[in-house]
Structure formats: C-alpha cells, structure tokens
Amino acid sequence: MTLSRVAYNLFWLSRYVERAENYARFVEASLQFELDLPDKVGLRGWEPMVRTTGDLPLFDKHYDELNTANALRFLTFDKRNPNSIYSSIRSAREIARTIRENLSTDAWEHLNGFYLELKQAFRDSPTHLQNAEAFFAAVKENSQLFQGILDATVTRDTAWQFSRIGRFLERADKITRILDLKYYVVLPSVDDVGTPIDQLLWATILKSASAFQMFRRHTTDFGDRVIIDFLILEPDFPRSLFFCINEVKEGLRPYKKGDSYAMAESLYVSLTRHDPQAILEKGLHEYLDDAQKKLNKLGDVIYSEFFSV
Amino acid sequence: MIKDYDVAGFYDEMFAADGKVRPGQVALSKYLQELGTEKLRQLQDAAAKMLLNLGITFNVYADSEATERVFPFDIIPRIISNTEWSQIEAGLKQRIKALNYFINDVYREQKIFKDNVIPKELVLSSQGYLEPCAGLKPNRQIWCHITGTDLIRGGDGKVYVLEDNLRTPSGISYVLENREMMKRIFSDLFTQMQVRVVADYPQMLLNVLKYVSPMYKGQVGVYTPGIYNSAYYEHSYLAQKMGAHLVEGQDLVVKNHHVYMRTVGGLRPIHVLYRRIDDDFIDPTVFRKDSMLGVPGLFEAYRRGNITLANAPGSGVADDKAIYAYVPDIIKYYLDEDMILPNVPTYLCSRPSELDHVLKNIDKLVVKAVSASGGYGMLIGPHSTRQQQNEFKEKIKAEPRNYIGQETIQLSRVPTMCEDGIEGRHVDLRPFILYGDDIRVIPGGLTRVALRKGSLVVNSSQGGGSKDTWVVNA
Numbered sequence: 001m002t003l004s005r006v007a008y009n010l011f012w013l014s015r016y017v018e019r020a021e022n023y024a025r026f027v028e029a030s031l032q033f034e035l036d037l038p039d040k041v042g043l044r045g046w047e048p049m050v051r052t053t054g055d056l057p058l059f060d061k062h063y064d065e066l067n068t069a070n071a072l073r074f075l076t077f078d079k080r081n082p083n084s085i086y087s088s089i090r091s092a093r094e095i096a097r098t099i100r101e102n103l104s105t106d107a108w109e110h111l112n113g114f115y116l117e118l119k120q121a122f123r124d125s126p127t128h129l130q131n132a133e134a135f136f137a138a139v140k141e142n143s144q145l146f147q148g149i150l151d152a153t154v155t156r157d158t159a160w161q162f163s164r165i166g167r168f169l170e171r172a173d174k175i176t177r178i179l180d181l182k183y184y185v186v187l188p189s190v191d192d193v194g195t196p197i198d199q200l201l202w203a204t205i206l207k208s209a210s211a212f213q214m215f216r217r218h219t220t221d222f223g224d225r226v227i228i229d230f231l232i233l234e235p236d237f238p239r240s241l242f243f244c245i246n247e248v249k250e251g252l253r254p255y256k257k258g259d260s261y262a263m264a265e266s267l268y269v270s271l272t273r274h275d276p277q278a279i280l281e282k283g284l285h286e287y288l289d290d291a292q293k294k295l296n297k298l299g300d301v302i303y304s305e306f307f308s309v
Numbered sequence: 310m311i312k313d314y315d316v317a318g319f320y321d322e323m324f325a326a327d328g329k330v331r332p333g334q335v336a337l338s339k340y341l342q343e344l345g346t347e348k349l350r351q352l353q354d355a356a357a358k359m360l361l362n363l364g365i366t367f368n369v370y371a372d373s374e375a376t377e378r379v380f381p382f383d384i385i386p387r388i389i390s391n392t393e394w395s396q397i398e399a400g401l402k403q404r405i406k407a408l409n410y411f412i413n414d415v416y417r418e419q420k421i422f423k424d425n426v427i428p429k430e431l432v433l434s435s436q437g438y439l440e441p442c443a444g445l446k447p448n449r450q451i452w453c454h455i456t457g458t459d460l461i462r463g464g465d466g467k468v469y470v471l472e473d474n475l476r477t478p479s480g481i482s483y484v485l486e487n488r489e490m491m492k493r494i495f496s497d498l499f500t501q502m503q504v505r506v507v508a509d510y511p512q513m514l515l516n517v518l519k520y521v522s523p524m525y526k527g528q529v530g531v532y533t534p535g536i537y538n539s540a541y542y543e544h545s546y547l548a549q550k551m552g553a554h555l556v557e558g559q560d561l562v563v564k565n566h567h568v569y570m571r572t573v574g575g576l577r578p579i580h581v582l583y584r585r586i587d588d589d590f591i592d593p594t595v596f597r598k599d600s601m602l603g604v605p606g607l608f609e610a611y612r613r614g615n616i617t618l619a620n621a622p623g624s625g626v627a628d629d630k631a632i633y634a635y636v637p638d639i640i641k642y643y644l645d646e647d648m649i650l651p652n653v654p655t656y657l658c659s660r661p662s663e664l665d666h667v668l669k670n671i672d673k674l675v676v677k678a679v680s681a682s683g684g685y686g687m688l689i690g691p692h693s694t695r696q697q698q699n700e701f702k703e704k705i706k707a708e709p710r711n712y713i714g715q716e717t718i719q720l721s722r723v724p725t726m727c728e729d730g731i732e733g734r735h736v737d738l739r740p741f742i743l744y745g746d747d748i749r750v751i752p753g754g755l756t757r758v759a760l761r762k763g764s765l766v767v768n769s770s771q772g773g774g775s776k777d778t779w780v781v782n783a
Contacts, residue, residue: 001554001570001572001574001577002572002573002574003554003556003560003570003571003572003573004560004571004572004573005557005559005560005571007572007573097364097536097545098535098536099555100364100545100549101545101546101548101549101555108364109362109363109364112362112363112364113362116361116362158573158574162573255573306573307573309571309572309573309575309576
C-alpha cells in the first residue's frame, strides 16, 4: 500500500536524478562537439543545445549573450534554472527528505552525500564550472549509483514501480530532445549532409544518449536511418524510446484497467509499427515533437489516475 | 586536560567538590584521560560530519537555504548508575500513572474536584483543557501514551521533575541516533561498560500503538505537520523504524466517520495515528478553523472510537505548569503514595499569598508563563536585569493565572568538549515513558546540554546540544 503523495514524490525523485544524468551526458558531449569543430561558421554555437532543453526563453531572461561559459553555467550550476544539474539534484534530495522512510538508508545517504558534495562545489565556485570533466563524471556516476542502490535495496512494491515509471518517462523525454538536436543544429549548407560535420553531430547525439558504443556493436552502417532505428525503435537498448515506453507500460501493468496503462500500451503498440524510413519522410522533428506531446499527456494521465486520489 | 577541570562551585556529575572522581564515573574519566584532548577533538569532528551525512537535522524557521541544522552533539557520554536509575524509573512510572488517572477523571467523573484536591476553575481554565473531550473514554483509558518528562539535578545532587510533556514531546530520535554513533566511535568503551540498551524503543512504541488500536491488526501511521516542522526528521525516523506510514493531513480523508489514507490503489483505512501535531490543528471543523494541516472530521471519527489518537487530545491539561504544582497531591489522591521524584518548589501566582512571594523575590526565582515552552516566555531571576524584572512583574499582575515562580535550581554540570578543552556545562534530562499494557521507561533519555559557557538554557533553539546518556551497572 503506497500513499499517493509518496508515489508522486518517488516518481519525481527518479525523474530529477535521471534528468541530472542526462544533462551531464548531453552537456559533456556538446562540449566535445564544439572542440572538434574546425570552425564554427554557420553553426549557431550553443543555441541549439539550450533550445533542445526547452529552456531557451528562461536563458534569455537571465543572460545577455549565448556563449559557451553562459550556456555551461545555465545547464549545470544555475539555481535560477530549475532543470540545471544542481537544481535537479537539489530537488531530488529535497523530495527524498520528505519521503525518506520509503527509501532504503543506503539510497538516502548516497543521495544526501551527493547533494552535499554538489553544494560544496557550488559554494567554492558559484559562477564558474571548475574541472568540467570530473564534474560530469561525478554526476553520471552518482546518479547511476543511486538508481543502482534503489534497485538493489528496495522492495519491488508500488513505490518502487512509480520510481521506475518516473525514471523511464524522463529518459524517454530526454531521448526525443537529444535527437531533436539534429533539427536545431543547422549545417552550413545542404552539401554538408553526410560530411564529417554531419557525422560528428550524429556521434554527439549518440554519445549524449550514452549509445555510441552499443550502436557500433549493433551495426556497421552509419547514417540517419540506422541511428534513428537504434535510438527510437531498438527494443533491447535501455535508452531507446521503445525500451523506455515498454518499461513505463510494464510499471503500470498492475493497474491494467486504468487510463494510464491503456495510453502507455497504445504508445507502445504504435512504436512497434513505425519504421525509420517513414519517420524520416514524416520529418524527424515533427515525429519527435509529437512523441514529446504524447509523453507529456501520459504524465498528466498518470497524475490524475494515481496522484490526485 | 581533566587535571585542570574546575567544578566552579556547581554540582558536577563526574567530580566531587574536592576534585575526586565520583563512584561510577571512574572508568569514563580514566578513558578520557588516556585518550587526550586532541584525539577527542578529532572524534568530535568525525561525529559532526557523520551527522550531516546521515542527514540528522532539525529545521530552523528563517532564511531559505539554511533551514536545516545539525543538532550539536557532544561526544562525552553522561553516566547514570543503574541504582540511581531504578529510583528515577519508579518515580516516573508513578507520576505518569497518576497523571493518566487525573486526565481520565477531569474529562469524566471529576471526582478530584468534588474532593477539593485541586480547584476546578484552575483546571478548566488551562489552555490544555479541551471542552470537546469531556465525557470521552479513549481506548483502554490511556491518554498519555508517550511522555517526555524533563528532569534536572540540583546543587544538592538530587533529581527533580522540572516539567511534564504530555503532548508531543520530541527528542527520542536523537537518543537513538546518538547511541548508534557512540557505538561506532567508542566501541572499546562500550565493551568495557555495560550500557543499557535503548534501541528497542521503536518496537516498544509500535507495541503501544497496536495495543490501543480500536481493532485487531489495525493500520498504524505517524501523523506529521510536514517537512517544515522542526521535528520532521524524527517523525520520518520513527515511521521508518516502525514500518508505519508517515502521513500528512492531505493524505487523510474521513468518510462516514472512518479515516482513510489516499493511496495509489484508492482509499485505505487507518486505525491508529501517532500524531505529532498539536491538538489545535488536528481538525479545522472542531478546533482552529484556519488549520491547513488538519483533517476535517477527524475528531468526530475519534469521538466515535473509529481511530485512536496518541496522545489523546486533551492530555495537555496535565502538563500545565500551574497544575504541575498539584502533582504531589494528584499522586497522593489517586495512588495513595508519596511522590518519589520531587517537584521543584513552585509558587502559583493565582494564589494571592504566593503571588506576593513571587513579586518580592523575583530576582531569586525563575518565572514561567504556564502555557509557553521551548525556553521562551521565562525569566531567570538571578540572571536578569532590574528592567526585565519590572516588565515581568507587570505581566504577572495583569494575568496571575498565567504565571508560576520556581526556586532557582543550579543545574548540575557534566564534562563537555569545549573550545578550550573539557569543561563543565549544565545539563538536563528527558527520559521517554511509554504507556501501553504496562508503563515502560527508556533507560537514560535525551541529555540536553547548554553549550554556551555559563548558560542554563538547554533548548536546541537557543544554543543547546545533546549527549548520549548511559545507564550502567556500577
């Protein structure tokens, strides 16, 4: 038996931790992308990266110039951005504090320690991200550790299921946003499609999804069709849209008669019918936009079915 | 370090006035001596860090970022011999038994008024008296399931009862966590001394709550005002240790006079609430209408016996500071026994002759508002200015019922880790008493220590810290 408030909080706790991890990957890969580019003429610098997160208007409100330093600060350490890595971990930890009796002691102590570390780092250097590489490594490692500890120490009860649903709904949302980077980064000219710059961008997207290596093992081809196939439709890769939707659906299985399960299942079924060629013909951006809307709707339906009893 | 220790004319629990170590304290004093100040300080720092990482904090209402603080902890344990403890334990059991009889009587037959032991007006005018509870009979006639009585040791070495806390006393989580930490830090000392166990408290509490459940296998919850309450950590801690649901008002709903929790599977019944929220706030339809923390209909469900609330609403009538003065009479009346643990000599300003005494001797007495707690609303005569004394005189004259005067007790001191090494600091003690199928007292309790030099105020909101309390066979 799980209180609605507790399930709701666990759902968000997992989302925030997953969000922090995804941001860390994404920002790290974008930094690499920037360093690899021979010259930035025609590319719009960090604007596509910030736009992908959906928080460009918020960025514009607080910053005059969209340069690397500002974008980095905004996405990692900025308290004014509720989705920055720091804010996400702070929110996760604050939520954990309110439902602490539902977490294992190990999970709580880990998250609390992680937050205190970040807070200290923030205090030491409030405006500038020091030692970016170590920072991203720590965020990824700590987030994964937290999820691992949860999986290893928490009973598979309703509370755990909602944390799983939150985690995979968040991951599904982030994979659609990362892929959309392809739309926002406009190549200097049509001729650049298929060139090293194009390939570099795809590699960045794969790395942002922590998918580069698994993708290489999956196929020897390279190009939009196979990458879309892998990141959207691959049933066995744990960060693909397909995989995430399936996890959400399975998490909702105990409530088979409800609206949420029905919606997750219909999303799942439609994914089994898609193919990369059709997605490209429809337009990748339009496809992803549509997917994000459906994921948001699913979040709303879950909220009204379970959390506002 | 301990060589230069100065008892400074106070009763020190480790050293007698002639500097000799008191019996029962020898093993600890030797251990501290051998360890040395440097090592102790390292251990103290390690403990502080541990508390922060474990997230053992209390909330302070003020700025947003610093709302969480670690409750300062002193690593030198306070030792009480088992022999002395037996006496304290017997005194507490006697007191709680009598006070429970008293509450039951006040709300039902009121025999104690008819027999002229205590004035009816004094009791019924108490802030803790709740008219809607008149005539109620809580399950198994237990009102005060959980009590945290404040004890102090005076300059004469004797233990006195300072205050009865029968509403929502807090501090037990620090007792349990402090002990866990001390076991890690002083494992060798633990093996040397036989320290009585406190870790079974959550199980004992759960047993009490189940014992008073309106039904067999009732669902138990801890009812918290929420994350912004200063003791939120403790609510969460106890729920976790008991495997109970931690619920807020928004998680509960009353239908047909039964109480339910909102769960992802729909509404589920709940039967016992260990509530850590004041009487005033539990039900906006009966008590404070502006309460956002309460549950409409909860009191009616309680009145009908469909849910047990621990402690029972209205129990606070017995911890009114004016009624405190009558506790010796209350014990005599219900149990026909003499009080084992003495009260601090107390003067009621509602009695004209005693009012006069308080006004004349205000510079020597401690004056307290009967309804205030947490060390607020009090005047410590010997430490106050003439102006403060005059202000209090005016307040007392305006509302005599609202004030008591007490003899100033020089709180005992115990060795404490301070800036300049080990020094004596004033302490009190809050043992916890559980009332279920039997009355049980946790061996030891929360020792609160006034960390500021010379301070007598031990409250955490005013510079107090805590110590682990060891009841040992000696």
